[in-house]
Amino acid sequence: MNFAAARINMVDSQINTMGVVNEDVLNAFRTVPREIYVPQDKKGIAYSDEDMPVGRSCFLMEPVTHARLLQAAAPKADDRALDIGCGTGYSSAILSSMVERVVAVEPDGELLAMAEANWAGQGLRMVIPHLGPAYEGCPTHGDYSLIILNGSVAEIPPMLLQQLAPHGRLLAVVKSESDKIGRAVMVTKSESGEVSERILFDAAVPYISGMQPRRGFVF
Numbered sequence: 053m054n055f056a057a058a059r060i061n062m063v064d065s066q067i068n069t070m071g072v073v074n075e076d077v078l079n080a081f082r083t084v085p086r087e088i089y090v091p092q093d094k095k096g097i098a099y100s101d102e103d104m105p106v107g108r109s110c111f112l113m114e115p116v117t118h119a120r121l122l123q124a125a126a127p128k129a130d131d132r133a134l135d136i137g138c139g140t141g142y143s144s145a146i147l148s149s150m151v152e153r154v155v156a157v158e159p160d161g162e163l164l165a166m167a168e169a170n171w172a173g174q175g176l177r178m179v180i181p182h183l184g185p186a187y188e189g190c191p192t193h194g195d196y197s198l199i200i201l202n203g204s205v206a207e208i209p210p211m212l213l214q215q216l217a218p219h220g221r222l223l224a225v226v227k228s229e230s231d232k233i234g235r236a237v238m239v240t241k242s243e244s245g246e247v248s249e250r251i252l253f254d255a256a257v258p259y260i261s262g263m264q265p266r267r268g269f270v271f
Contacts, residue, residue, distance in 0.1 A: 059086065076149075084146050113202055125223045132217075144156040145179070156182065157189060196215055200224075204259045207228070222239040237251055
């Protein structure tokens with residue numbers, strides 16, 4: 053399979069046609085080889101527009117939703133980013149080309165080890181791995197000017213809001229137990245620490261492990 057051609061087709065036929073025009077975002081999706089971040093038996097469908105299972109209750113978000121979240125986030129070269137639920141590392145690799153550094157959080161140690169091997173294979177040195185529950189983030193390296201949650205959450209954990217820097221942006225898909233479909237939202241924090249939320253678009257993606265409706269939370 054010609055993965056390079058499939059990558060360009062994903063950008064031109066899926067992502068760009070859904071209104072993603074930010075060149076930094078488009079270039080990231082054009083250049084990061086998605087196929088190395090999926091299991092061997094799924095490499096042939098690595099560029100399909102669907103959520104891609106990569107391990108125990110872990111997945112890569114469908115490219116269109118992922119790209120639309122990043123366009124809304126408008127990553128900047130001086131951003132300190134927190135990537136929640138990085139799985140095998142694809143989301144962090146995409147983000148790393150646009151920001152100063154990425155702290156990648158994954159609760160599954162086996163998947164995080166795969167992610168580290170994938171980043172090393174690509175020569176990515178600005179991604180810092182962190183093993184731990186998704187809802188805890190990584191206070192050690194915070195605060196963060198940009199936080200991305202790679203999947204749905206029943207609610208945005210307070211610990212992540214605490215790690216969001218003033219004037220920072222947090223992007224997530226919020227889907228409560230009673231919701232039929234999730235809503236992509238952007239949360240911003242003022243200089244004084246007040247947070248505000250704006251709904252961006254409807255989105256249907258699986259829950260991040262440990263961030264399901266409240267009965268699945270352990271705080």
